[in-house]
Amino acid sequence: MTSLFLINILMALAWGAVTGSFSEVNLAFGFVLGSGALYLIREQVGTAEYFSRFGKAIGLALTFVRELVLSAWRVAMIVLRPKIELQPGIIALPLTVDTDFEITMLANLITLTPGTLSVDVSDDRKTLYIHCIDVPDPQATIDEIKNGFERKIMEAFR
Secondary structure, eight states, X not given: OHHHHHHHHHHHHHHHXXXXXXXXXXXXXXXXXXXXXXXXXXXXXXXXHHHHHHXXXXXXXXXXXXXXXHHHHHHHHHHHSSSXXXXXEEEEEXXXXXXXXXXXXXXXXXXXXXXXXEEEEOTTSXXXXXXXXXXXXXXXXXXXXXXXXXXXXXXXXO
C-alpha cells in the first residue's frame, strides 16, 4: 500500500518534470493521472487493494466531516439555549483499535470534534477517556464512536 502511494507520488513528480511545472495544481493533476494509470492496470500489478483502501480512507474523511458539522450544530444549540442545562462527563471508551497510529487517529478525530476532548489513554492501551460537554447517555455516545470513527479507522487502515 505504501509503496503504491510512493509510486503514485513519483508519477506525479514525473508529470511535473515532463510538463515543466511543479505547481500544486499541476502536481495534483499528475497525482490524479497516476492514480488513473494505476487503476487501469490494477489487476495486472495487484493495485486493487490500494484503491479499496483509498476509498475507505475517503469514507473516514467524509464521516469526520459529517460528525464535525453535526457536533458543531449541537454545540451551537447548547450555547444558544436561554437556560443551559448540561450533563458533562468523562466516559471510558473500550478500544478495539490497538496500534499507536489507530489510537492516535481516533483520539485526534474525537478531539477535533466540537464538544468532545480525548483526555487520556489507559496504560494498557485498552481504554480511551473522553470528556464530553453533554453526555446524557454515556453508552449511546460510546456506541456512536465505536460504530463511527473506530469502525471506519479499522476499515481504512487494516
